[in-house]
Structure formats: C-alpha cells, structure tokens
Amino acid sequence: MSQDVKVPTLGESITEATIGEWLKQPGDRVEMDEPIASLETDKVAVEVPSPVAGTIGELLxxxxxxxxxxxxxxxxxxxxAPATSPAPSKSEDPKPKKADDEQVERAETPDAEFAAKDGGSDGDSPHLSPSVRRLVLEHGVDxxxxxxxxxxxxxxxxDVLDAAKSGKAKKGDDAPAKSDSAPAAASDGKPARTEERQRMTRLRQTIAKRLKSAQNEAALLTTFNDVDMTAVIxxxxxxxDLFAKKHDVRLGFMGFFIKAACLAARDVPSVNARIEGxxxxxxxxxxxxxxxxxxxxxxxxxxxxxxxxxxxEIEKTIGDFGARAKSGKxxxxxxxxxxxxxxxxxxxxxxxxxxIVNPPQSAVLGLHRIEDRAVVIDGEIVIRPMMYMALTYDHRLIDGREAVTYLVRIKEAIEDPARMLIDL
Structure with a gap:
C-alpha cells in the first residue's frame, strides 16, 4: 500500500513552491517525519517530511x-519491503558494463565515488548538488x-571554493582523475573558458522582483552620517564577560543600534510608518x-x-535567527x-x-565596518573608531529633515549609551 506525499500548507498567501532538492531517492528507506524534499518559496526554504515510515516508491x-x-x-x-517498482538507478543496472562505460558513470556520479572512499554506500557520504559536484571534481577536493x-x-x-583555496581538503594520490566536465588546458596552452548556467532559486527571484519594485515605485533617497563607536566599544x-555569564549570550553591536533605532523612531515616527493607498x-x-x-x-x-x-532578549533573538538561517529552519x-x-x-x-528599502516599509538603516580614522575633537586631531551609517528612505513619506534628524538621534544614542538607559 502506498502513501502520497503532498506539498504542505506553506503559509498565508503562498500557494506554490519550487522543488529545490530531493533528499531521498526511489528505493531509499525513510522514517516517519524524516525530510525527503526541500521546497523553495518566495520567502524561505522548507522541508517536506515523510508522512509514514517506508520506502520511497516514485518521485512525481x-x-x-x-x-x-x-x-x-x-x-x-x-x-x-522495498518499493515495488522503484526508479531504476545506475547501480541496479544488471547489464555488464564496459570499462569505458564505468569511467563515464563514475564521472557522472561522484557521490558513489565518495561513498566508496568512506567504506561503502551506507548513507554517510555527503549529498552534493550538481554544481557542487562539478566544483569538487574541478578542484580535486575531498x-x-x-x-x-x-x-x-x-x-x-x-564551502568547496574556500576549501580549495586553503588546500586543506585535497585528495590523496589515489583520487580519480578529473571528469571531462572539468576545465582543461586548450591545445594552445591557454586555459579553457567554461560557463555554467544555474537556475535562480525562487527566493532569489523574489528578492530581485521586490527590490526592483521598490526602486520603480518609491522615491528613494539616501542620507549619511558617521558615528564614533568609542563609547559602545x-x-x-x-x-x-559579565553579560555573557548572566544571559548566556554575547553582547554585540546590533543590540545597541536596534535600541537606538527604536528610541529615534519616537522622535521621527514616519521612519517607522508605511504608505497604504x-x-x-x-x-x-x-x-x-x-x-x-x-x-x-x-x-x-x-x-x-x-x-x-x-x-x-534582542541578542538572543538575533543569534537564533542567524543559526536557523544557515540551516534553513x-x-x-x-x-x-x-x-x-x-x-x-x-x-x-x-x-x-x-x-534598498524593503516594501512596504519606508526606510532601511545600513551599518558598515568600524575603522580607525582621524577626527577633530575639541580642536585636536585624534584617532577614533568610526562607522558610516546610511539611511535610505521613501521621500514620498519622509522629508530630508526627518531623515537627517533620525540619523542624528541614533548617533547621539550610540556615542552616549546612557541616553538609551534613561530614555533620552
């Protein structure tokens, strides 16, 4: 008896998704709630869990x-029991293979090669997307x-490019030669020029549409200021150390800027507003x-x-978001x-x-790197850790005076953090 795997409800106003990756293949054993596929939506990637324990029959x-x-x-x-008619795979092909066929197959399915190196195809070998496989073969990394x-x-x-650059994951002498898809030197001694086409993910397409829409519809303008980070540092x-010991989280810079932004929004509420009709x-x-x-x-x-x-609470939330963003959770x-x-x-x-403003919002604050710069304080040239801030805003709603005032309020709070404590 077979069980259908359906696309789950993805959230309000989201009616479709794109198959990003199959995590299991026909014939693979799965447990209940074990992820079998990854879906990409306009906003985030989600996994599709198996509704029952069993064996993958067919992918539709x-x-x-x-x-x-x-x-x-x-x-x-x-x-x-295994699926009655799993999709055929190269490893199940009963026909004898010639040496040339085996060499081609090995180049096309590097996952099998890696599994053999680990001692068998027990599922411990890494799952590689086609583009990652190509890079692994091109750079000769394990x-x-x-x-x-x-x-x-x-x-x-x-990950592969970083490992290739560092040279820490090079294969040993027993590694197979590169496949025919790897770039090779041309006959005239010059390196081959290759190209790779990769379909944009649904998330990347949505990012592109929304940001371009913001540029087309809003009257965007950016104003700058700089801030002395000495007091915060x-x-x-x-x-x-005391903060980490008490709250079990690192005290970062973002918490200061979020608190400062919230205080500044009280004086300039239009930065925290939106246009609707x-x-x-x-x-x-x-x-x-x-x-x-x-x-x-x-x-x-x-x-x-x-x-x-x-x-x-802010730092814990940010840390949790960062960790789950990397794992797609x-x-x-x-x-x-x-x-x-x-x-x-x-x-x-x-x-x-x-x-660029993220619609329907009306403003975005950009933070940048901190670097020592010469500044004049009380008539003397001194070295201070400075940061540039940029506020891009929708000029339809926010006037230049309000935008500059907002950045000045943030600057005042960061350069004198006590203002955030006493709500100034």
Missing part, C-alpha cells in the same frame, strides 16, 4: 518544477573533509527586520516589539511583517553603501 516532480499546495509529489511504500554550512550541514559552492569591553499607517511598535545572510540568499527575519525587549511567520529594516554590511567589510 523534478528539481526546479513548480508545484501547488496539496499537490502529490512522491509516493512511499509502507512497511519494510568533500568528506569539508564542513558544510548549508542546510543540514550540506556542502555549498562557497568601551561598554562592551567592560561588561561583555492614499493613507499613511503609523505604528506604536517597532518590528525590526534584520537582514541575515543565508546559503540561498539574503533573508530578513523580524524581531517583534523590539522597543520593549532588553539587550539580552526559519519559518514563514518569522519572515513576514516588519516596520523597519537594519542591514549590517560591515560584517562583510563594507565601508559605505546605499541599501
């Missing part, structure tokens, strides 16, 4: 195919020696969207009621809403940028 959708909610995408045969940062610890293209240095909607709360880098692209989970949270509800966004490009080394 291809990777990259768009499927509707409640659509049947696979069937599972109940019980311990994927079993690389720590994956993707969902469920799977390898990403960046001194505060962190003085209390970071011919009306302006003001909020008496601040739901801060925090831009987080994930393997499949930028995601923006929301810290609800940030104005009422303590530093410890963020939920739909956590990605929706938000009245204001903070994007910290400084963690990647950005000196200055002009972030």
């Amino acid at each position: 959708a291809e990777v990259g195919e768009t499927v509707q909610v409640d659509a049947v995408i696979a069937r599972i045969e109940d019980g311990d 994927p079993t020696k690389i720590k994956g940062t993707g969902k469920d610890g799977r390898l990403t293209r960046e 001194d505060t962190r240095s003085k209390y970071k 011919d009306e302006i909607v003001y909020h008496d709360y601040v739901d801060v969207s925090v831009a987080v880098s994930a393997p499949n692209g930028l995601v923006v989970p929301v810290i609800r009621n940030a104005e009422s949270l303590s530093f410890a 963020l939920t739909m509800d956590e990605m929706q809403g938000g009245t204001f966004t903070i994007s910290n490009g400084g963690v990647f080394g950005s000196l200055m940028s002009t972030p």
Whole structure:
C-alpha cells in the first residue's frame, strides 16, 4: 500500500513552491517525519517530511518544477519491503558494463565515488548538488573533509571554493582523475573558458522582483552620517564577560543600534510608518527586520516589539535567527511583517553603501565596518573608531529633515549609551 506525499500548507498567501532538492531517492528507506524534499518559496526554504515510515516508491516532480499546495509529489511504500517498482538507478543496472562505460558513470556520479572512499554506500557520504559536484571534481577536493554550512550541514559552492583555496581538503594520490566536465588546458596552452548556467532559486527571484519594485515605485533617497563607536566599544569591553555569564549570550553591536533605532523612531515616527493607498499607517511598535545572510540568499527575519525587549532578549533573538538561517529552519511567520529594516554590511567589510528599502516599509538603516580614522575633537586631531551609517528612505513619506534628524538621534544614542538607559 502506498502513501502520497503532498506539498504542505506553506503559509498565508503562498500557494506554490519550487522543488529545490530531493533528499531521498526511489528505493531509499525513510522514517516517519524524516525530510525527503526541500521546497523553495518566495520567502524561505522548507522541508517536506515523510508522512509514514517506508520506502520511497516514485518521485512525481523534478528539481526546479513548480508545484501547488496539496499537490502529490512522491509516493512511499509502507512497511519494510522495498518499493515495488522503484526508479531504476545506475547501480541496479544488471547489464555488464564496459570499462569505458564505468569511467563515464563514475564521472557522472561522484557521490558513489565518495561513498566508496568512506567504506561503502551506507548513507554517510555527503549529498552534493550538481554544481557542487562539478566544483569538487574541478578542484580535486575531498568533500568528506569539508564542513558544510548549508542546510543540514550540506556542502555549498562557497564551502568547496574556500576549501580549495586553503588546500586543506585535497585528495590523496589515489583520487580519480578529473571528469571531462572539468576545465582543461586548450591545445594552445591557454586555459579553457567554461560557463555554467544555474537556475535562480525562487527566493532569489523574489528578492530581485521586490527590490526592483521598490526602486520603480518609491522615491528613494539616501542620507549619511558617521558615528564614533568609542563609547559602545568601551561598554562592551567592560561588561561583555559579565553579560555573557548572566544571559548566556554575547553582547554585540546590533543590540545597541536596534535600541537606538527604536528610541529615534519616537522622535521621527514616519521612519517607522508605511504608505497604504492614499493613507499613511503609523505604528506604536517597532518590528525590526534584520537582514541575515543565508546559503540561498539574503533573508530578513523580524524581531517583534523590539522597543520593549532588553539587550539580552534582542541578542538572543538575533543569534537564533542567524543559526536557523544557515540551516534553513526559519519559518514563514518569522519572515513576514516588519516596520523597519537594519542591514549590517560591515560584517562583510563594507565601508559605505546605499541599501534598498524593503516594501512596504519606508526606510532601511545600513551599518558598515568600524575603522580607525582621524577626527577633530575639541580642536585636536585624534584617532577614533568610526562607522558610516546610511539611511535610505521613501521621500514620498519622509522629508530630508526627518531623515537627517533620525540619523542624528541614533548617533547621539550610540556615542552616549546612557541616553538609551534613561530614555533620552
């Protein structure tokens, strides 16, 4: 008896998804609630769990195919017996293979090669996407020696490239030669020029559409200011150990900026508002969207009621978002809403940028790297750890005076953190 696997309900207003990856193949044994597929939606990647324990019978959708909610995408045969008619695989082909055929097959299915190196195909070998397989073969690295940062610890293209650059995961002399798909030197001695086409993920397509829509519909303008980080750095240095011991979380810079942004929103409420038709909607709360880098692209989970949270609660929420973004565990509800966004490009080394507003929000604060610069204080040239801040805002709603005032309020709070304590 077979059991249908259907696309689960994906959240409000989301009716379809794209098959991002099959985590199991026909003939594989699965337990109840074990993930068998990864779906990509407009907002986040979600896993489809097996409704029963059994064996994968057939897959009814291809990777990259768009499927509707409640659509049947696979069937599972109940019980311990294997599926009655699993899809044929190369390893089950009873026909004898010639040496040339085996060499081609090995190049096309590097996962089998890696499994054999680990001592068999018991499922411990890493699961590799086609693009990652190509990079592994091109750079001659051993994927079993690389720590994956993707969902469920799977390898990403960046993991392989970093390992190839460091040279720590090189294969031994017994490694097979590169496949024909690897770039080779041309006959004239020049390196071959290859290209690879990779379909944009649904999430990346949505990011592109929303950001372009913001540029087309809103009157975006960016204003800048800089801030002396001395007081915040001194505060962190003085209390970071005690803070971590008491709250079991690291005291970071983002908590200071979120608290400062919430205080500044009281003086400039339009920054925390939105346009809806011919009306302006003001909020008496601040739901801060925090831009987080994930393997499949930028995601923006929301810290609800940030104005009422303590530093410890903010830092714990940010840490949890970051960890679950890397593993693809963020939920739909956590990605929706938000009245204001903070994007910290400084963690990647950005000196200055002009972030794009995330509609229907009206403003986004961009933070950048901290670097020592010469500044004049009390008539003397001194060295201070400085950071550039950028506020991109919708000029239809926010005037230049309000935007500058908002940045000045944040600057005042960061340069004198006591203002956040006594609500100034």
